[in-house]
Amino acid sequence: MVTKASSGLPPVIHILRDEGILDIESIQDLQSRLTDIGLIKDLSDQSEWTFENYDYVDYKESSLLSGFSITAAGSMNPFSPTGKCNHDKCHAANVAGFVRTVGLYADQVYIPDPFSGLSRESEYFSDPLYLTFLKTRFAALKQLLPLIDAGIIRLTSPMRGYCRDCYKQVKQTISNAAEVLAEESKGKLSYEILKMGDKDYLALENPVFNVDPGHPLLSLHELDKKTIGKFQKSGARSRGQAREYVNKLFVDGLRRYVQRLLFEVTSCQKTHSTLVSASRQESLVLTEIQKRRPPLNHVDDWEQLRSVNLPLIGELTPNEILILRNESRNALPRLRKLLSEKLNVPQKRREDQIRSVISELQAQAEEVEVELAGLSPAKERKYRFGMGALGISFVLYGFSLGSAGVAATSIASLLALLAHLRSHERTDEKEVTKVSAMPGFVLFKAREILNRSSK
Numbered sequence: 001m002v003t004k005a006s007s008g009l010p011p012v013i014h015i016l017r018d019e020g021i022l023d024i025e026s027i028q029d030l031q032s033r034l035t036d037i038g039l040i041k042d043l044s045d046q047s048e049w050t051f052e053n054y055d056y057v058d059y060k061e062s063s064l065l066s067g068f069s070i071t072a073a074g075s076m077n078p079f080s081p082t083g084k085c086n087h088d089k090c091h092a093a094n095v096a097g098f099v100r101t102v103g104l105y106a107d108q109v110y111i112p113d114p115f116s117g118l119s120r121e122s123e124y125f126s127d128p129l130y131l132t133f134l135k136t137r138f139a140a141l142k143q144l145l146p147l148i149d150a151g152i153i154r155l156t157s158p159m160r161g162y163c164r165d166c167y168k169q170v171k172q173t174i175s176n177a178a179e180v181l182a183e184e185s186k187g188k189l190s191y192e193i194l195k196m197g198d199k200d201y202l203a204l205e206n207p208v209f210n211v212d213p214g215h216p217l218l219s220l221h222e223l224d225k226k227t228i229g230k231f232q233k234s235g236a237r238s239r240g241q242a243r244e245y246v247n248k249l250f251v252d253g254l255r256r257y258v259q260r261l262l263f264e265v266t267s268c269q270k271t272h273s274t275l276v277s278a279s280r281q282e283s284l285v286l287t288e289i290q291k292r293r294p295p296l297n298h299v300d301d302w303e304q305l306r307s308v309n310l311p312l313i314g315e316l317t318p319n320e321i322l323i324l325r326n327e328s329r330n331a332l333p334r335l336r337k338l339l340s341e342k343l344n345v346p347q348k349r350r351e352d353q354i355r356s357v358i359s360e361l362q363a364q365a366e367e368v369e370v371e372l373a374g375l376s377p378a379k380e381r382k383y384r385f386g387m388g389a390l391g392i393s394f395v396l397y398g399f400s401l402g403s404a405g406v407a408a409t410s411i412a413s414l415l416a417l418l419a420h421l422r423s424h425e426r427t428d429e430k431e432v433t434k435v436s437a438m439p440g441f442v443l444f445k446a447r448e449i450l451n452r453s454s455k
Helices: 011-018 027-034 037-053 088-100 118-124 128-149 164-188 225-232 236-259 261-271 280-289 296-305 318-327 331-344 351-373 377-389 410-418
Strands: 069-072 108-112 153-156 190-196 199-205 219-223 274-277 307-311 390-398 441-448
Touching (some): 011 037, 011 128, 027 037, 037 118, 069 261, 088 318, 118 128, 128 153, 128 318, 153 261, 164 236, 164 261, 164 280, 164 296, 199 236, 219 225, 219 236, 225 236, 236 280, 261 274, 261 280, 274 280, 280 296, 280 390, 296 307, 307 351, 331 351
Parallel strands (some): 069 108, 108 153, 274 441
Antiparallel strands (some): 307 390
């Protein structure tokens, strides 16, 4: 009989850790281990038990904790490929950034369990590309286990079930917002043809959506011989056809990208948390739905006015972050409490009230920097090194909005639809998700801090 793992971790994660799979270095060894028939059966049995019996934190209202709780959107989720470069080096940097930001500034971080459905992907266990992707996820899990064991990262159910009609309407609402953004920004869209091996790829870039201009994110699309011909022909007509094809790819890609927000928004509702993103695409779509989006040609200025500058600590491990959280007992907890109060209480705010909130949060963030810098001398040098070179901007894109306060906007329709989405997390039960408010949501941005002594 399959039983729950004693550690409190979902059983599949328990197996990955205890069987040493997280420590495997080579793709060949990983393939050999994962294609073992006995392991596949064990993973499958544990997966089945988990989805029918495991008590995820979002199943029970009583298990939810107070404080500044966040749900990591796909771009912020260290286990998701969404909205980030998945090369080993960049992925490692993303995980490190996650640890030093939400790992420090949130009381709890909710992330869908990324591994309990692993056995359902067993047909790809011999694919080197898939195994490379899986290896980066295993590396992230190994690094983040201390935060999971400490209860800072809390795993939620990876499953959601929806009424067909409501799902279709909510999906359309998000798609419409994506199409508006794509249409307004397509003039900034650039592309180039890249040759990789014997294949041609179309690389798309839209600087409007790049949070870090120095590290732009490209989307790659493989081209067949017929399509590549559109880009090789000369003449105005051919150039027009090529541009039309590029625009369509961009719109379709943006639509698919942001539709994943549906899962994360409903997760926020179940955990009463704030949605945190590292993607301007995700953030702009939600403000578009609320009809509160800034003009795209002024988005940098708009973000600047809504930014709370936080100290970015140097290269610390998760265990060192846990020590720092414990040592920072005054200013840091007050900042988390303030963020929770300001972002999660549903109300409609005027621009002057928003500026007041930003000022209050910034004052508390400065207290945090003083507190961190004043810790024990042995650690102080390490912390100061990080804080003196880099920082993060915590951009308040949206405050929690109650449905009564937004009746005139399309977000009211989204809330009404979400209220009727049916959850089928368990095979033996159905429940209606009650939605009373749109969650607050913020954008994390790395930023350069000017050295004041050089001014």
